């Protein structure tokens with residue numbers, strides 16, 4: 001498996017000189033060998049473009065891409081040895097499951113015995129050994145997708161496994177199982193995996209590291225925990241987490257934030273911030289119901305409750321906005337009206353101009 005590096009890689013499909021409009025703004029970054037990464041972001045932010053640049057399907061407008069420090073920028077897709085799994089399973093319809101899995105090895109001139117052994121191993125991993133002689137067309141979408149994956153993994157020279165929204169066409173009830181299975185299959189293997197998804201939950205449960213994208217920019221990379229606890233911007237705070245991070249407008253004077261008549265202590269050092277207006281961010285998971293008084297205990301108005309089954313979301317009016325508190329099912333929600341909340345200082349982060357104050 002290869003360490004993949006982008007050196008100042010950028011791409012414009014129409015060779016537009018104005019970088020503002022590029023599908024991928026120039027970036028330099030490394031994907032470490034043996035780790036799994038999820039590229040997340042809304043439609044059109046450049047996820048597939050990155051994948052296609054890694055695989056060689058797209059030649060970048062500028063920059064250099066290396067596999068294990070060897071320049072592959074001009075190397076065609078077939079010679080890069082990447083395994084690709086797309087949204088729609090790619091299956092050779094006239095072939096059996098076994099023939100499908102064997103195909104990449106047949107193309108590479110492997111001997112029949114060696115093919116049998118290798119296909120047997122991979123079929124075992126993807127849990128399809130009992131269906132090897134079936135026609136591939138007769139399988140469900142989830143099994144077809146496993147075969148697409150198996151066909152990628154069957155080769156012994158794969159540099160990276162690239163998956164572009166592989167669960168999109170899978171029934172919701174099978175998605176969870178398939179994701180778990182894919183994760184099990186790649187776990188412990190020395191595979192560099194780049195996985196594209198719209199779905200933050202899918203990304204967080206799958207990858208070692210998330211790469212959050214916006215309009216062709218990589219805005220933050222980190223573990224699920226890093227992105228949850230320490231979002232670099234309002235965009236990441238909104239994109240990661242469900243519901244999104246609360247952002248509350250606050251006035252700042254002498255380094256102290258104030259909202260609706262309450263002084264709010266923050267984990268961010270605000271003493272050097274000269275702006276008069278900032279925002280405070282806190283995750284709904286960290287907002288606590290609290291009777292009594294104390295640091296960062298506020299009085300808000302509970303105006304509605306969303307029941308999500310295992311948890312409830314309390315929508316509370318405070319200052320000029322709404323604070324959401326996520327509480328477990330086991331906690332009895334208070335009646336609508338006045339409610340005491342505590343915003344633990346260590347979980348309150350300062351933001352200005354859309355970015356975290358550092």
Ligand SMILES: Nc1ncnc2c1ncn2[C@@H]1O[C@H](COP(=O)(O)OP(=O)(O)OP(=O)(O)O)[C@@H](O)[C@H]1O
Nearest residue numbers: 013014023041042043044045046047048049050198
């Ligand atoms: N072949 C192409 N020719 C011209 N423009 C393209 C082409 N492919 C993508 N684009 C544009 O480049 C930008 C990034 O597209 P890309 O497909 O990488 O986004 P994405 O994040 O994968 O989106 P989605 O989640 O919808 O798959 C978009 O503005 C898109 O319209």
Ligand SMILES: [Mg+2]
Nearest residue numbers: 047048049164
């Ligand atoms: Mg895409």
